Amino acid sequence: MHKNDVLDLKLFLYPRFSVIVPVYNCKEYLTNCLSSLLAQDYENYEIIIIDDGSTDGSGKICDEYANKFNFIRVTHTENFGCAHARNLALKQLNGDYIFFCDADDIPHPQLFKILFHFINKNHPDVISYKPKDSEKNFEIYDNLDEITVKFFNAVDFGLKIITDDKFNGYLCNKIIKAEYVNKLNLDEDLKMCEDLKFNMELIAQNQNLNIMHLDMELYFYRDWNSVTKRENYYRKSGLSGIVYGWSKVIEIKNLPDEVKKCMKVRLYKKAIGDLFIPSRKMSKQAIEKSQEILQICKQDYFKSDRPLIEKFRIFIKYVLLSNKFTHLMTGKLLSFRSEEHTSELQSHHDLVC
Numbered sequence: 001m002h003k004n005d006v007l008d009l010k011l012f013l014y015p016r017f018s019v020i021v022p023v024y025n026c027k028e029y030l031t032n033c034l035s036s037l038l039a040q041d042y043e044n045y046e047i048i049i050i051d052d053g054s055t056d057g058s059g060k061i062c063d064e065y066a067n068k069f070n071f072i073r074v075t076h077t078e079n080f081g082c083a084h085a086r087n088l089a090l091k092q093l094n095g096d097y098i099f100f101c102d103a104d105d106i107p108h109p110q111l112f113k114i115l116f117h118f119i120n121k122n123h124p125d126v127i128s129y130k131p132k133d134s135e136k137n138f139e140i141y142d143n144l145d146e147i148t149v150k151f152f153n154a155v156d157f158g159l160k161i162i163t164d165d166k167f168n169g170y171l172c173n174k175i176i177k178a179e180y181v182n183k184l185n186l187d188e189d190l191k192m193c194e195d196l197k198f199n200m201e202l203i204a205q206n207q208n209l210n211i212m213h214l215d216m217e218l219y220f221y222r223d224w225n226s227v228t229k230r231e232n233y234y235r236k237s238g239l240s241g242i243v244y245g246w247s248k249v250i251e252i253k254n255l256p257d258e259v260k261k262c263m264k265v266r267l268y269k270k271a272i273g274d275l276f277i278p279s280r281k282m283s284k285q286a287i288e289k290s291q292e293i294l295q296i297c298k299q300d301y302f303k304s305d306r307p308l309i310e311k312f313r314i315f316i317k318y319v320l321l322s323n324k325f326t327h328l329m330t331g332k333l334l335s336f337r338s339e340e341h342t343s344e345l346q347s348h349h350d351l352v353c
């Protein structure tokens with residue numbers, strides 16, 4: 001058999017991975033990321049790069065790689081954000097499985113080989129694995145049959161994403177069968193939690209998923225605080241990105257009830273804690289949205305199995321926040337920086353925390 005015939009047969013039998021890499025001003029890390037993808041001991045994959053309006057020379061680096069390798073494609077666009085870039089890439093993929101890779105991160109050198117082993121053996125729809133936050137060398141795996149593997153249905157996996165940091169809501173620590181994301185897009189209105197919302201929409205639309213989790217660190221996830229310098233920003237309305245993002249997730253149609261209730265319980269606590277900051281300025285719109293979120297989630301929180309002492313502390317904070325909202329809505333307090341109220345709330349905060 002001719003060498004090219006062997007290669008064609010190999011590409012036919014091996015699943016193809018579509019790697020989506022959004023790029024924005026990450027020249028310092030981009031070469032390491034792309035080199036780590038090219039070093040994979042696996043041949044059937046494509047790399048789709050979306051240069052999201054980079055101004056630091058990252059786009060030129062992308063073009064250089066695309067000119068050298070015919071399985072790398074680059075699209076240059078204006079800066080519309082990571083979600084927009086990924087959505088553009090989703091329209092271009094030709095693979096069997098999708099892998100989202102951030103341009104400042106590094107995948108395990110055996111990633112595709114390991115994934116192929118478990119795809120060939122178990123035929124999952126989704127495979128998740130642990131991200132690592134250290135640049136220390138990856139562990140090299142010789143015997144994959146010794147790896148701890150767990151299987152989940154969509155509901156249990158959704159609960160794990162919410163409650164267990166080993167799973168989390170990232171996209172970079174999962175591969176997903178392409179057929180399940182044909183009708184999905186990332187929410188371009190979100191600057192935080194867009195990955196989480198995508199995962200939950202995947203579950204809501206495909207509740208018969210066969211999901212596998214590998215107890216392996218297969219992806220180095222660089223701390224975005226140090227790379228993109230994204231602020232833990234607050235939307236113009238005054239809501240934090242996390243609270244706003246989670247509030248959008250619980251609105252997903254057909255999200256399993258167990259998952260939605262679990263999210264509401266945690267969102268209630270997140271919203272209370274986030275709002276209970278004496279220095280926070282809040283608009284009327286933020287107050288109304290906050291009250292709406294708390295009202296939606298309150299019943300599920302207090303019916304949950306959270307510890308009683310936690311519920312008591314949260315209740316006290318809720319009462320204090322209600323007082324804060326009343327002052328703000330009646331115009332008696334334009335910002336929550338008044339010395340009198342700041343001092344009063346801080347003493348209450350010290351008491352209940």
